[in-house]
Amino acid sequence: MKIISLVPSITEALFDFGLTDQEVIGRTKFCIHPKKLVKNVEVIGGTKNLNISKIKSLKPDLIIANKEENDKVQVEELMNDFKVWVTDIETLEYNKNFLNQLGTLLNKENIAESFNQKITSVFNLKKASESKKVAYLIWKNPYMTVGSDTFIHEIIESLGFENLFKDQNRYPEISIDQMKEAEIIFLSTEPFPFQQKHIEEFQKELPHQKIILVDGEAFSWYGTHLAKCSDYFQTLISENL
Incomplete structure (x- = not known):
């Protein structure tokens, strides 16, 4: 094929x-x-x-x-x-179904099952008892974040964080003032290529928030990619929850 x-x-x-x-x-x-x-x-x-x-x-x-x-x-x-x-694919359950369907299509059901087991184990990581509010930024000028009907939201919440903008849909524009309600600001490396220099810029505007550069692929790439993110997510959780 x-x-x-x-x-x-x-x-x-x-x-x-x-x-x-x-x-x-x-x-x-x-x-x-x-x-x-x-x-x-x-x-x-x-x-x-x-x-x-x-x-x-x-x-x-x-x-x-x-x-x-x-x-x-x-x-x-x-x-x-x-x-x-x-x-x-908006949720981890949808992702599981996608891999199963791909496995059936390619006559590789065992591979699909193996990846699904690995992904399940990724999200069985130890989490804090109390979630921290996170603003996850995907764009600059204008600032844009993620609502509750996105795959990124699913990953944020599955890791034990709370998406500050979970009451909104898709990718809303937000202001610096709205970000002040977050405890942590995640600057994603994609689609906007946030870098270390942007952390310094945000810290001037948001001196009381923790600003972190996060791997956009880990949060937004569905399919098999999540199976490779265990160590990354574990470090992120241990350092911020």
């Missing part, structure tokens, strides 16, 4: 399931894991601006997309010519 993946975390999952670069024949420019294998796969644009003609020329048996990460109009156009699986 020749597959094109339109989502970075799904590309990683396909290779984690044992597929080769002869089976994964197309990926976006943001698909960076695993580095040694993706470099041999044809790039078909970005997640939001696909090169439709290149995708058509590759003649895939299946295209795997995501409701949130890909453009609806482009995905629907591809559906006219190809089989397209549109994933929609």
Whole structure:
């Protein structure tokens, strides 16, 4: 089966399931894991601006997309010519089901079960009895955070933190004043590339909050990626709860 993946975390999952670069024949420019294998796969644009003609020329048996990460109009156009699986993953339970479905599709149910067991163990980490309120920033100018109907929210709360903006939906814009209600500010490394220098900028505005740079992939990449985040999450919890 020749597959094109339109989502970075799904590309990683396909290779984690044992597929080769002869089976994964197309990926976006943001698909960076695993580095040694993706470099041999044809790039078909970005997640939001696909090169439709290149995708058509590759003649895939299946295209795997995501409701949130890909453009609806482009995905629907591809559906006219190809089989397209549109994933929609907002919770860990959805992620478990996705891996099970992928395992069935690829006749690799044992691999799916193994990854699901690993991910379950990741979230059985020791947590504090009292959650700390977190503001998780994904963008700057304007400042944007995550609401309760996002995968990132699910990860924040599953680790024992409390999402300060859990009463909001999707990715609302917020102000510095609103962030003052948080105990900890998480600056994500993606999609906006927050860096160490931004911690210093925020600390001037928010002197009483703890400002931390966090791995955006660990919080937002569903699929198999979570199975690799145990040590990272354990350190994050032990240092901040």
